Amino acid sequence: MTSEQDLKASIDRFLRNVSFTAQREIEKVVRAALANGTLKPGENLSASITLSSPKVGLDVTIHQKLDV
Numbered sequence: 001m002t003s004e005q006d007l008k009a010s011i012d013r014f015l016r017n018v019s020f021t022a023q024r025e026i027e028k029v030v031r032a033a034l035a036n037g038t039l040k041p042g043e044n045l046s047a048s049i050t051l052s053s054p055k056v057g058l059d060v061t062i063h064q065k066l067d068v
Contacts, residue, residue, distance in 0.1 A: 018049075022049060026047065030045065042067075044068070045067075047063070048062060048063045050062075
């Protein structure tokens with residue numbers, strides 16, 4: 001593997017981990033919010049995630065509305 005391929009593979013592993021963990025955590029809190037009435041079915045939910053790495057100056061926040 002080249003250095004570029006190693007970097008892409010490492011980023012891919014990181015993003016899969018982020019995706020899996022984020023989905024699990026969002027589903028958990030949405031279920032709880034629906035159960036306790038904090039959130040109603042059909043209501044939108046705002047969510048954001050921040051990617052950061054101070055060493056290289058990465059600081060990006062992604063915002064999205066989720067349909068519940």
